[in-house]
Amino acid sequence: MKRKGFIILLWVSLGTALFFFLFFTKEKSFHNFLITLLISSMYSFVLGLGNALINEFLNRKFPWSETTGIRAVLSVISIIIGNFILVYFCNYMNYVVIQKTATTEAFFSKEYGTTNWFMINIALLISAFLHAKSFMEELKKTSRKEVVEQKLIAKSANAQFESLKNQLDPHFLFNSLNVLSSLIDENPNQAQKFTASMSKIYRYVLEQKDKELVTVEDEIEFAKTYCDLLKTRFEDSVDFVFDVKKEDYKRYVVPLSLQLLLENCIKHNFATSARPLVIKIFSDNDTLCIENNLQAREQMKESAGIGLANIVQRYALLTKKNVFIEKSEDYFKVKVPILSDKPSNISAKIDTEDGSYEKAKKRVKELKGFYGNLISYCTVIPFLIIVNLLTSPHNLWFYFPMLGWGVGVASHAFQVFGVGESWKERKIREIMEKQKNRR
Incomplete structure (x- = not known):
């Protein structure tokens, strides 16, 4: 991660610590503020650095511009598994090691399940936003590169044509x-x-x-x-x-x-x-x-x-x-x-x-639609969980929209990256190539 990223994480840690210290800490003391700052920094840096390392690794091995479909699938899988592990680690360190408000057995029981799930959704929201931001930056970079390359090709072709005519x-x-x-x-x-x-x-x-x-x-x-x-x-x-x-x-x-x-x-x-x-x-x-x-x-x-x-x-x-x-x-x-x-x-x-531009335009639209759906899911579901826990904690109804919408997001992912029109087109091209080779 670059220096700018560390500075952002420091400001996020400080802002989060001040928010929880002012509104959720009963005893306002310097010792409690340091503990709040420590916990806030742990969450910010563990989740921030973890997601940054995952994103940088995927950028090196599976660039958006070269393997868009595979990268998108791996991004979805990695942010779910990665944030699940990172959130459980941070919550364990917070409740069991630092604050000591729970034992190991209690932490992994149903009592802390809702808390862990809520934090996972928050982490997924932030991570989905970062991955979508990375995709858009890579898309802009690739677009600028292609424009420059096309201009160079056009200039070269024009110079070659003029040379031939002369x-x-x-x-x-x-x-x-x-x-x-x-x-x-x-x-x-x-x-x-x-x-x-x-x-x-x-x-x-x-x-x-x-x-x-x-x-x-x-x-x-x-x-x-x-x-x-x-x-x-x-x-x-x-x-x-x-x-x-x-x-x-x-x-x-x-x-x-x-x-x-x-x-x-x-x-x-x-x-x-x-x-x-x-x-x-x-x-x-x-x-x-x-x-x-x-x-x-x-x-x-x-x-x-x-x-x-x-x-x-x-x-x-x-x-x-x-x-x-x-x-x-x-x-x-x-x-x-x-x-x-x-x-x-x-x-x-x-x-x-050739139709390359229209195909690329359609593909970008599909990807933006999927990531918009994913970000909306990660934003709305935590809000519904909060509303459910505040209004009727004994009647956990948020599972229904969470599971129903989750199935929709998964279906959207398969349609865009696995079993959509692009998959059909790839299979048709593969079959045509095989038949061509046989001849």
């Missing part, structure tokens, strides 16, 4: 200038047309490079312009076939993905008039496919690995859908996901589909 400008410009330099010597007129097309394409690159997603329609129009540029250089050696469904035009893809994939087709395959390279762009089951007949170059230039890897990484930052690559002896195909969401809604959709 690779496109120099890469595209470098390749375009290489094509232009070769055309200047071969065909100056086509080089001039190529320059005009390149300026149009580069304008699109500059417009779209700051966007996470663009419409399929915009990307297709850009791809057609880029294909015209390639046709300027390769003429009949390359053919392009576009067959994208009109209903997919308003959906979204990663910007410049088609340009990079078309560039890969040209770079990794040879094309001649006798054996033209045929590149098909079409949509199929929520994917945009780029397929070419496989005519692999025998001596390929060293690749920087930017194109396809860039697209895969950018999709990984935006969605859980994967980029698929198919290769056979006759063709090479890349499938990129077509997304239905607008760029600003993607992250929100992933969070909604």
